[in-house]
Amino acid sequence: MKKRFSVALLTLLLVLSCTAFAFADDAFPFVVDQADILTMDEYNALYDKAEQISAKHNVGVYIVLVDDMANWGYYDIEEFTQDLFEQNGCGLGADRDGIMLCLSMGGRDYDLDAHGNYANYSFTDYGKEKLAGVFLDDFRNNAWYEGFDDYLDKCDSMLIQAANGDPLDVPGSKPMTTEQKAGAATGIGGVIAAIVSSIRGLILKNSMKTAREATNANRYISGQVHFTNMDNILIDRHVSRRIIESSSRSGGGGGGTTVNSAGHSHHSGKF
Amino acid sequence: MASQVTNYKCPSCGGPLRFDEALGKLQCDFCGSVFTTAEVEAMFQQADEAASQAKEKEYSAGELDPDLRAYSCPSCGAELIMDATTAAGSCPYCANPTIIPTQFEGEFKPDYIIPFKFDKEAAKDALRKHYKGKKLLPKAFSDENHIEEIKGVYVPFWLYSGRAYGDMSARGTRTYSQRSGREEITTTETYRLHRTGDVNFDRIPVDGSTKMPDAHMDSIEPFNYGELKPFSKAYLPGFMAEKYDVDANHASERSESRLRASVIEALEESCRGYGAVTIDGSPSVRMDVTNVEYAMLPVWMLATRWRDQVFLFAMNGQTGQLIGDLPVDKGRFWVQTLITFGAVFAAIAAAGFFLM
Numbered sequence: 001m002k003k004r005f006s007v008a009l010l011t012l013l014l015v016l017s018c019t020a021f022a023f024a025d026d027a028f029p030f031v032v033d034q035a036d037i038l039t040m041d042e043y044n045a046l047y048d049k050a051e052q053i054s055a056k057h058n059v060g061v062y063i064v065l066v067d068d069m070a071n072w073g074y075y076d077i078e079e080f081t082q083d084l085f086e087q088n089g090c091g092l093g094a095d096r097d098g099i100m101l102c103l104s105m106g107g108r109d110y111d112l113d114a115h116g117n118y119a120n121y122s123f124t125d126y127g128k129e130k131l132a133g134v135f136l137d138d139f140r141n142n143a144w145y146e147g148f149d150d151y152l153d154k155c156d157s158m159l160i161q162a163a164n165g166d167p168l169d170v171p172g173s174k175p176m177t178t179e180q181k182a183g184a185a186t187g188i189g190g191v192i193a194a195i196v197s198s199i200r201g202l203i204l205k206n207s208m209k210t211a212r213e214a215t216n217a218n219r220y221i222s223g224q225v226h227f228t229n230m231d232n233i234l235i236d237r238h239v240s241r242r243i244i245e246s247s248s249r250s251g252g253g254g255g256g257t258t259v260n261s262a263g264h265s266h267h268s269g270k271f
Numbered sequence: 272m273a274s275q276v277t278n279y280k281c282p283s284c285g286g287p288l289r290f291d292e293a294l295g296k297l298q299c300d301f302c303g304s305v306f307t308t309a310e311v312e313a314m315f316q317q318a319d320e321a322a323s324q325a326k327e328k329e330y331s332a333g334e335l336d337p338d339l340r341a342y343s344c345p346s347c348g349a350e351l352i353m354d355a356t357t358a359a360g361s362c363p364y365c366a367n368p369t370i371i372p373t374q375f376e377g378e379f380k381p382d383y384i385i386p387f388k389f390d391k392e393a394a395k396d397a398l399r400k401h402y403k404g405k406k407l408l409p410k411a412f413s414d415e416n417h418i419e420e421i422k423g424v425y426v427p428f429w430l431y432s433g434r435a436y437g438d439m440s441a442r443g444t445r446t447y448s449q450r451s452g453r454e455e456i457t458t459t460e461t462y463r464l465h466r467t468g469d470v471n472f473d474r475i476p477v478d479g480s481t482k483m484p485d486a487h488m489d490s491i492e493p494f495n496y497g498e499l500k501p502f503s504k505a506y507l508p509g510f511m512a513e514k515y516d517v518d519a520n521h522a523s524e525r526s527e528s529r530l531r532a533s534v535i536e537a538l539e540e541s542c543r544g545y546g547a548v549t550i551d552g553s554p555s556v557r558m559d560v561t562n563v564e565y566a567m568l569p570v571w572m573l574a575t576r577w578r579d580q581v582f583l584f585a586m587n588g589q590t591g592q593l594i595g596d597l598p599v600d601k602g603r604f605w606v607q608t609l610i611t612f613g614a615v616f617a618a619i620a621a622a623g624f625f626l627m
Contacts, residue, residue: 181627189620197611204407204607208597211585214489216536217529222473225437225537229467232443236461241454 068106443545
């Protein structure tokens with residue numbers, strides 16, 4: 001088993017590798033580019049935006065780029081991101097609310113990790129799936145700045161939506177009005193009633209006709225079939241291979257956020 | 272002139288003799304005397320021989336339908352007009368059971384008979400139960416139905432026995448997957464399958480009468496061949512009987528098609544362990560008939576005419592298996608459909624509203 005370096009040590013290395021930036025305090029930086037993908041201007045622009053959004057909503061919005069998590073003994077991007085978040089005290093407020101986008105360039109793995117009651121409320125499983133949708137196309141074309149910028153804008157709009165009491169979630173997962181309930185109940189009831197009454201009608205009708213011609217003579221076969229030939233000859237073999245992608249735990253059909261025992265929810269995949 | 276028809280009458284009092292299902296013997300309607308079938312055979316052997324030799328009444332051309340025969344009842348002298356295939360019945364004037372011995376001679380002599388085990392009352396009860404609970408049955412139909420007219424008929428059947436040989440080619444596929452690192456490897460193997468085999472078949476029944484619908488006769492199977500008895504006309508009094516008008520060669524087509532389906536099914540079942548099996552071409556099945564028997568099998572029947580359609584009921588006179596087609600009252604059909612719709616709609620809509 002590979003020895004894992006402390007992720008806190010990783011943080012130190014990451015911070016030290018960030019060029020020309022001084023922190024106002026010991027807080028984890030909102031943007032970390034250990035993989036050295038971004039230009040200085042791009043880094044600064046993203047950092048300012050992330051800091052502004054985080055302060056506005058009191059939810060830490062983070063971007064982390066590493067060259068390869070395997071260098072730190074990690075092979076699961078969700079585990080890596082979660083440890084990074086936990087061991088560096090990320091998040092804002094009493095509940096340490098935050099959302100972190102972490103990219104491991106070596107395997108082209110990404111993870112969106114939300115922590116804290118409000119962050120998990122704002123970034124549902126469905127919402128994180130939609131959030132990933134705004135940057136994955138950019139990353140596949142190696143348009144890193146554009147992708148991160150879109151990520152930050154989307155985080156801001158999702159946090160605004162959540163603040164209005166309507167977090168981005170599966171359509172239909174919100175409570176229905178009385179009129180909507182009545183309409184849906186009538187429609188569903190009508191369809192099921194039509195199917196059931198048709199089936200019953202057919203059964204009643206079929207019960208009126210019981211005479212049917214026999215299609216076989218099974219009851220008149222005596223003994224077992226005596227087989228004189230049972231050849232099975234292999235004539236073709238076809239082999240196919242498929243790469244198994246990492247699981248992407250996205251929102252279920254019923255809406256909401258799937259939160260693990262440590263208070264984190266994830267959405268990961270390949271970019 | 273001697274009659275071609277024999278009446279089986281009680282030697283004690285002259286009353287009509289009828290076969291009693293429960294006793295398995297013939298009983299006189301008037302004095303209750305009981306006789307075995309062997310006794311009755313012996314008693315009426317001479318009468319049967321005389322009837323066989325009696326001349327048929329001659330009619331001028333066009334006077335009688337060629338599919339009908341005319342006989343005179345030996346008891347009352349009444350003229351009986353019957354189908355050419357009718358072999359037993361009763362005189363509509365004096366109610367005496369009538370047997371036409373010539374219909375059971377030569378190639379028309381049955382090998383076996385299964386006597387009736389269910390009597391007329393049991394058949395009527397079964398028919399009433401068949402009507403019960405049929406929500407779509409027109410009320411007028413069951414009111415008008417003349418259940419009393421149900422008749423016991425000995426239906427002519429051919430029983431085929433022998434060996435069948437099948438030959439089938441097919442293709443089968445097997446698919447399995449395994450994981451190697453981050454790769455899933457799926458292997459699909461295709462096999463050519465060839466099956467040949469043979470099997471015995473025993474007494475596949477095919478009715479030998481064009482009057483009997485195949486669907487009805489098939490639906491009241493099986494008969495218990497353990498109760499087959501050597502044929503004797505003494506079992507017939509009180510029932511109708513028909514001789515065959517479809518010979519064994521023509522009737523064998525039905526047995527071949529049923530047997531073919533069974534043999535192919537058995538060959539297909541032997542192709543186990545494959546995810547998908549596709550048959551190549553058409554399997555061949557050859558039927559080698561080693562024995563054909565002609566048997567009279569018991570059936571209770573009632574034909575009812577309603578709104579220009581005939582609805583036929585048949586009950587296996589040995590096992591009680593009853594089938595039949597009933598008319599559907601359209602008005603009742605829609606009433607039942609609307610009642611079901613209303614009830615289900617109310618339940619689902621209410622449940623859905625409160626659960627949402």
